[in-house]
Amino acid sequence: MVIKIPQYVKEILAILNNYGEAYIVGGCVRDSLLNLTPNDWDITTDRTPEEIKEIFKDYKIINKNGEKHGTITIFFKKRQIEITTYREDKNYLDGRHPSEVTFTRTLKNDLARRDFTINAMAYNEKIGLVDLFGGITDLKNKLIKTVGDPYKRFSEDYLRIIRGLRFVSKLGFNMEEYTLKASLDLAPEILKYISGERIREELKGILLGYNAFNTLINYKDIIANFIPELKPCFDFNQNNPYHAHDVYSHICYVVSYTKPNFISRLAALLHDIGKPQAYSEEIKDGRIRGHFYNHADISLSISKIIANRLKLSNEEKSKLYYLVKEHDCLIDANKRLIKRLIIRTPNESKDLLFQLLDLKQADQRDHLNVKPLKIKEIVEIINEIYEDNEVLKISDLKINGNDLIKLGYQGKEIGQNLKKLFTAVLNEEVVNDYDELVNYLRS
Numbered sequence: 001m002v003i004k005i006p007q008y009v010k011e012i013l014a015i016l017n018n019y020g021e022a023y024i025v026g027g028c029v030r031d032s033l034l035n036l037t038p039n040d041w042d043i044t045t046d047r048t049p050e051e052i053k054e055i056f057k058d059y060k061i062i063n064k065n066g067e068k069h070g071t072i073t074i075f076f077k078k079r080q081i082e083i084t085t086y087r088e089d090k091n092y093l094d095g096r097h098p099s100e101v102t103f104t105r106t107l108k109n110d111l112a113r114r115d116f117t118i119n120a121m122a123y124n125e126k127i128g129l130v131d132l133f134g135g136i137t138d139l140k141n142k143l144i145k146t147v148g149d150p151y152k153r154f155s156e157d158y159l160r161i162i163r164g165l166r167f168v169s170k171l172g173f174n175m176e177e178y179t180l181k182a183s184l185d186l187a188p189e190i191l192k193y194i195s196g197e198r199i200r201e202e203l204k205g206i207l208l209g210y211n212a213f214n215t216l217i218n219y220k221d222i223i224a225n226f227i228p229e230l231k232p233c234f235d236f237n238q239n240n241p242y243h244a245h246d247v248y249s250h251i252c253y254v255v256s257y258t259k260p261n262f263i264s265r266l267a268a269l270l271h272d273i274g275k276p277q278a279y280s281e282e283i284k285d286g287r288i289r290g291h292f293y294n295h296a297d298i299s300l301s302i303s304k305i306i307a308n309r310l311k312l313s314n315e316e317k318s319k320l321y322y323l324v325k326e327h328d329c330l331i332d333a334n335k336r337l338i339k340r341l342i343i344r345t346p347n348e349s350k351d352l353l354f355q356l357l358d359l360k361q362a363d364q365r366d367h368l369n370v371k372p373l374k375i376k377e378i379v380e381i382i383n384e385i386y387e388d389n390e391v392l393k394i395s396d397l398k399i400n401g402n403d404l405i406k407l408g409y410q411g412k413e414i415g416q417n418l419k420k421l422f423t424a425v426l427n428e429e430v431v432n433d434y435d436e437l438v439n440y441l442r443s
Helices: 007-017 026-033 049-055 105-111 133-140 150-157 160-170 176-195 197-210 212-218 230-234 247-257 262-270 295-309 314-326 335-344 350-365 375-387 399-407 411-424 436-442
Strands: 022-025 042-044 060-063 071-076 079-085 087-089 101-103 121-124 129-130 279-285 287-291
Touching: 007 022, 007 049, 007 071, 007 121, 022 026, 022 105, 026 133, 042 230, 049 071, 049 079, 049 350, 060 150, 071 295, 101 335, 129 230, 133 212, 150 160, 150 176, 150 230, 160 212, 176 295, 176 399, 197 212, 212 247, 230 247, 230 295, 230 375, 247 262, 247 350, 262 295, 262 314, 262 350, 314 335, 314 350, 335 350, 335 375, 335 411, 399 411, 411 436
Parallel strands: 042 079
Antiparallel strands: 022 042, 022 121, 060 071, 071 079, 087 101, 121 129, 279 287
16 A cells, blocks of 8 residues: 655655654545545654754754644745654543653554544555554544544543544544444533634534535534534424424535535524524414524524634624524615615625625525525626625715714714715615715705
8 A cells, every 4th residue: 555645755754764763644644545635744753852853953943832742843845844753642631631741662652542543544655554453444434433442532532522523524434333422422521621712623624524414414412512502403393384304404404505614604503593492383274383583683692602612703703693693684686685785794795795695595495485596686786886886884975074064064963964864875865976965965
């Protein structure tokens, strides 16, 4: 079994193998065996950090932050690459980090500490593939399986449970039966031990994976442990002629139909999360019909709780809240309607507006008996509005507060009249021209 290694990585391996032994390891081996392009080429070696620095003393050391964990990052032929000493992790005391990291001269010890068998393989051209824990077999069988006892592995670091789901989503694999059982049993500990930032990054991988739909559907009982607000949506019958699926299944379809952008897919995951709270029903023609009045506002409130837990940036929150709140807004090929939507869009962002259109299309794909959005016409109107620099805020008016003062207006009436003119321009009652605006005020 041969892996095609980039030339610069080969050269580093050759240098290290002159002093001891070295391999590429982890994700780059896994992805290469799957005919995927690795994001990074990580190297592991029996040389200590001090020895690595001495071996590469003629090269720039990029940062030394990882040195206490055995990682030296060098700048080699215009590229950064991490070289890590074989290591063993001592007892985990906080459900996330080892109490101590010690270096070892044995590759087996290093591979034995890794999370999943498919990530515990090493390779160099001299020895070939080193697979001590059945990683190749699990790749062939498309299984996510821990190295050793999954209860021990997950108790060491509960984040590994969510990482397992990320690989399920990214690779289209399934969790091995015993690994799944341990995940389900230990998942209630995730929020106790794992920071929101770390959960966010793994959730991003889950939502952006090509197998996101099956992951969300098949592993929902794990996901409910780090986004517990989703649980009321499970199997919640919508009793509505516009929906064929329960609330959570609908959510999963919408996620899969949305373009792979993290905030867009997170908005898809949360857009209907408030429906169980909003539910009401009536009897119509002898049948129960469910309604979800104000569900977007309730979903927005719940989204704020989740966004804070995940430590989203202020910019990410602004976009997420807009998408969730407006996902159910009325939109058509109507300039006046579209301009009002643009005004509600943070920073009048065209890109964010197109994200909303994408979310609404995705949402609509899992609806029944609805007229399709006139996307082409809507996009043409949006582009026209931006190209013509049409009025989207009061400051775009061809008249301002100083002008009104000169016309004799005072105090509160200045702001009131600017708002009046802004509304009139939006309603196409008057054109945005100074003289026309003055005449409108005086009429």
